[in-house]
Amino acid sequence: xxxxxxxxxxxxxxxxxxxxxxxxxxxxxxxxxxxxxxxxxxxxxxxxxxxxxxxxxxxxxxxxxxxxxxxxxxxxxxxxxxxxxxxxxxxxxxxxxxxxxxxxxxxxxxxxxxxxxxxxxxxxxxxxxxxxxxxxxxxxxxx
Amino acid sequence: xxxxxxxxxxxxxxxxxxxxxxxxxxxxxxxxxxxxxxxxxxxxxxxxxxxxxxxxxxxxxxxxxxxxxxxxxxxxxxxxxxxxxxxxxxxxxxxxxxxxxxxxxxxxxxxxxxxxxxxxxxxxxxxxxxxxxxxxxxxxxxxxxxxxxxxxxxxxxxxxxxxxxxxxxxxxxxxxxxxxxxxxxxxxxxxxxxxxxxxxxxxxxxxxxxxxxxxxxxxxxxxxxxxxxxxxxxxxxxxxxxxxxxxxxxxxxxxxxxxxxxxxxxxxxxxxxxxxxxxxxxxxxxxxxxxxxxxxxxxxxxxxxxxxxxxxxxxxxxxxxxxxxxxxxxxxxxxxxxxxxxxxxxxxxxxxxxxxxxxxxxxxxxxxxxxxxxxxxxxxxxxxxxxxxxxxxxxxxxxxxxxxxxxxxxxxxxxxxxxxxxxxxxxxxxxxxxxxxxxxxxxxxxxxxxxxxxxxxxxxxxxxxxxxxxxxxxxxxxxxxxxxxxxxxxxxxxxxxxxxxxxxxxxxxxxxxxxxxxxxxxxxxxxxxxxxxxxxxxxxxxxxxxxxxxxxxxxxxxxxxxxxxxxxxxxxxxxxxxxxxxxxxxxxxxxxxxxxxxxxxxxxxxxxxxxxxxxxxxxxxxxxxxxxxxxxxxxxxxxxxxxxxxxxxxxxxxxxxxxxxxxxxxxxxxxxxxxxxxxxxxxxxxxxxxxxxxxxxxxxxxxxxxxxxxxxxxxxxxxxxxxxxxx
Numbered sequence: 001x002x003x004x005x006x007x008x009x010x011x012x013x014x015x016x017x018x019x020x021x022x023x024x025x026x027x028x029x030x031x032x033x034x035x036x037x038x039x040x041x042x043x044x045x046x047x048x049x050x051x052x053x054x055x056x057x058x059x060x061x062x063x064x065x066x067x068x069x070x071x072x073x074x075x076x077x078x079x080x081x082x083x084x085x086x087x088x089x090x091x092x093x094x095x096x097x098x099x100x101x102x103x104x105x106x107x108x109x110x111x112x113x114x115x116x117x118x119x120x121x122x123x124x125x126x127x128x129x130x131x132x133x134x135x136x137x138x139x140x141x142x143x
Numbered sequence: 144x145x146x147x148x149x150x151x152x153x154x155x156x157x158x159x160x161x162x163x164x165x166x167x168x169x170x171x172x173x174x175x176x177x178x179x180x181x182x183x184x185x186x187x188x189x190x191x192x193x194x195x196x197x198x199x200x201x202x203x204x205x206x207x208x209x210x211x212x213x214x215x216x217x218x219x220x221x222x223x224x225x226x227x228x229x230x231x232x233x234x235x236x237x238x239x240x241x242x243x244x245x246x247x248x249x250x251x252x253x254x255x256x257x258x259x260x261x262x263x264x265x266x267x268x269x270x271x272x273x274x275x276x277x278x279x280x281x282x283x284x285x286x287x288x289x290x291x292x293x294x295x296x297x298x299x300x301x302x303x304x305x306x307x308x309x310x311x312x313x314x315x316x317x318x319x320x321x322x323x324x325x326x327x328x329x330x331x332x333x334x335x336x337x338x339x340x341x342x343x344x345x346x347x348x349x350x351x352x353x354x355x356x357x358x359x360x361x362x363x364x365x366x367x368x369x370x371x372x373x374x375x376x377x378x379x380x381x382x383x384x385x386x387x388x389x390x391x392x393x394x395x396x397x398x399x400x401x402x403x404x405x406x407x408x409x410x411x412x413x414x415x416x417x418x419x420x421x422x423x424x425x426x427x428x429x430x431x432x433x434x435x436x437x438x439x440x441x442x443x444x445x446x447x448x449x450x451x452x453x454x455x456x457x458x459x460x461x462x463x464x465x466x467x468x469x470x471x472x473x474x475x476x477x478x479x480x481x482x483x484x485x486x487x488x489x490x491x492x493x494x495x496x497x498x499x500x501x502x503x504x505x506x507x508x509x510x511x512x513x514x515x516x517x518x519x520x521x522x523x524x525x526x527x528x529x530x531x532x533x534x535x536x537x538x539x540x541x542x543x544x545x546x547x548x549x550x551x552x553x554x555x556x557x558x559x560x561x562x563x564x565x566x567x568x569x570x571x572x573x574x575x576x577x578x579x580x581x582x583x584x585x586x587x588x589x590x591x592x593x594x595x596x597x598x599x600x601x602x603x604x605x606x607x608x609x610x611x612x613x614x615x616x617x618x619x620x621x622x623x624x625x626x627x628x629x630x631x632x633x634x635x636x637x638x639x640x641x642x643x644x645x646x647x648x649x650x651x652x653x654x655x656x657x658x659x660x661x662x663x664x665x666x667x668x669x670x671x672x673x674x675x676x677x678x679x680x681x682x683x684x685x686x687x688x689x690x691x692x693x694x695x696x697x698x699x700x701x702x703x704x705x706x707x708x709x710x711x712x713x714x715x716x717x718x719x720x721x722x723x724x725x726x727x728x729x730x731x732x733x734x735x736x737x738x739x740x741x742x743x744x745x746x747x748x749x750x751x752x753x754x755x756x757x758x759x760x761x762x763x764x765x766x767x768x769x770x771x772x773x774x775x776x777x778x779x780x781x782x783x784x785x786x787x788x789x790x791x792x793x794x795x796x797x798x799x800x801x802x803x804x805x806x807x808x809x810x811x812x813x814x815x816x817x818x819x820x821x822x823x824x825x826x827x828x829x830x831x832x833x834x835x836x837x838x839x840x841x842x843x844x845x846x847x848x849x850x851x852x853x854x855x856x857x858x859x860x861x862x863x864x865x866x867x868x869x870x
Contacts, residue, residue: 027251030285068394079404083215102414
């Protein structure tokens with residue numbers, strides 16, 4: 001019964017039942033960090049460890065993006081010297097890390113979140129203010 | 144604004160600002176600046192440089208050309224680059240906030256309390272250092288200022304270019320002036336030649352612009368060294384205290400000049416969601432408590448909740464100390480009217496506790512229609528209300544009986560969504576663990592935990608009316624909650640009790656009076672007030688603002704409350720105070736105070752001014768509630784009867800509260816230069832002074848946040864909003 005039900009469901013994507021928003025953690029200033037607090041809505045959907053791992057990895061990636069390292073120095077100097085025309089051809093360090101983050105989120109969604117009926121949204125789409133997690137309704141289970 | 148940034152331009156993601164009308168006057172300063180810059184430099188190159196390169200060396204024109212190109216490049220970047228505009232928040236992000244969210248949310252940054260204000264245009268709480276530019280109609284990250292000379296906001300992404308533009312322009316002006324002087328000194332006998340004349344003209348222009356440009360450059364050099372933005376400097380945010388955003392002079396400078404280019408938020412390529420989400424879904428193993436909690440209930444789950452909270456509390460070692468017991472798993476039953484449970488504000492959601500009727504209004508500034516509908520639409524309110532079973536919304540207060548009958552059916556929704564409305568109010572776990580005990584722990588900490596730790600509101604139905612309002616902020620101030628269940632409702636972070644939804648509301652008919660709220664005989668008026676509330680029409684906030692301001696002044700001067708009498712100054716001072724207070728004390732007078740204060744004019748009076756006056760009057764009244772001192776020395780005509788708390792009034796209270804709040808919020812929300820941080824004046828003085836009384840509890844819900852016995856500062860913001868800060 002459940003099986004047939006799920007087969008029927010396979011034809012269409014599940015509907016979003018709720019959305020959880022992971023807020024930014026501003027305790028260290030305006031550095032891009034997200035709260036690792038496990039939201040209660042996800043209690044029944046995913047392991048706490050898994051979730052925290054995801055958020056921590058994201059935080060680390062954002063920290064790497066905003067790091068004042070040699071790469072950003074060189075980039076800045078080069079940009080000044082070329083009257084910022086370098087931005088037309090080169091991708092900035094931050095953008096490179098954002099691509100990495102997007103890939104990571106995609107991979108997390110594919111491997112971990114989608115099978116559990118969740119979907120992470122890249123926070124850059126929300127202006128790096130929140131991580132939006134869509135919770136899909138679970139029609140196959142009766143609760 | 145035109146967006147030019149290094150990255151690719153793609154299909155827009157996020158909500159760009161709606162197209163604004165073309166205003167040619169905005170382009171005058173930037174055109175003038177461009178003309179002067181390019182024109183003068185061209186003349187310099189044409190008339191002065193040839194002789195200089197012959198007489199001295201050709202390095203001079205080359206050097207000048209390099210400096211000029213650098214200046215021009217920075218000028219273009221500052222002009223055309225997106226300063227860091229935030230896309231508008233999507234609808235579902237703030238869905239639950241609509242009526243019940245406080246206007247301010249406090250976060251702690253390196254130990255210092257910083258307020259985040261709700262932006263009704265952009266529909267989110269502005270991150271720290273973010274500000275909404277009224278010219279560009281956008282929230283800008285790390286907002287510095289709006290520069291008319293480049294016709295663009297200066298924010299996170301383009302501050303570096305603006306700063307370098309200033310530096311290079313100063314250098315360029317000095318160069319042009321200097322070399323022109325050399326030329327003129329060498330041609331003293333030929334000053335009538337066109338070359339000399341032009342050179343002298345260029346020197347005059349350069350000399351003229353040198354003073355303001357150099358001044359601005361010096362100013363920004365200081366800002367960069369201190370790690371402040373112009374906005375913060377001008378509003379005096381950190382005047383008396385510590386700037387939490389600074390990392391030391393060297394780091395600040397390197398952050399400005401050497402950090403990687405921040406990304407654009409608007410106009411990004413949005414990758415197609417290639418993920419297919421299909422049931423069946425994997426589930427983590429459930430604990431027994433969770434299994435138990437699966438049963439759908441109407442939100443009054445005492446035992447389960449406490450069990451759950453305990454287990455969840457144990458589990459939670461997360462940073463945020465907002466250890467609210469999580470709500471039970473959402474059952475499939477879903478309230479049709481409740482599309483989603485958005486937990487924008489509190490990830491830790493609480494089960495659907497009865498929402499106190501205090502609502503945080505957060506009308507959309509830019510979409511009055513929508514808000515209007517939302518606010519006035521009874522269903523919406525009802526939905527929110529039903530979540531908190533006992534707490535009627537303001538609109539509902541008059542419909543309490545019917546409201547009570549709703550919760551059971553709606554609780555499912557609440558649970559599902561985590562209690563759309565209720566959550567915000569603070570995870571009131573309503574009947575749950577009841578009493579202070581359970582929730583106090585939960586409240587502490589997490590800034591995101593607006594949820595009020597569940598208190599048993601059921602026992603205080605009337606109190607709920609007011610309590611909800613503060614929910615969002617209440618959490619952190621859990622200390623106060625112990626003695627007063629309503630206290631938990633204090634908005635934890637919000638120093639001022641204004642509500643978002645009221646932010647843009649103009650004063651409504653002031654038919655609700657605070658007095659009437661307190662006296663049962665007035666209750667019929669609540670009904671009428673409720674009706675009045677419904678057809679809310681935004682009015683121009685200014686008249687009320689002015690009135691409020693004036694009344695405020697009168698009020699403050701006549702009351703023993705500490706405060707500033709100048710509405711303009713008070714905003715700045717409020718900022719300072721706020722900074723000081725934030726550092727000094729964590730408690731602010733209950734955020735809900737604001738709406739309490741907004742209580743109303745004498746019964747039957749529906750005029751605006753008396754309402755505002757009453758608002759002000761109540762402002763102080765609430766603070767002195769404990770003293771039962773109708774020290775309303777305000778000029779409001781109706782004498783306010785000493786508030787005898789009565790249970791029926793809660794409905795009215797909420798009604799009036801919301802009303803008054805709206806009024807307060809209205810003027811407040813207007814962007815004001817100095818009043819950026821102005822807070823709705825919290826009614827009343829330090830919260831600690833209020834003694835819980837039956838009805839006064841409702842009103843006092845917010846007042847009790849402050850530490851007992853703490854001093855209270857009354858701060859007036861621009862527009863006459865005042866709030867008390869307990870120090």
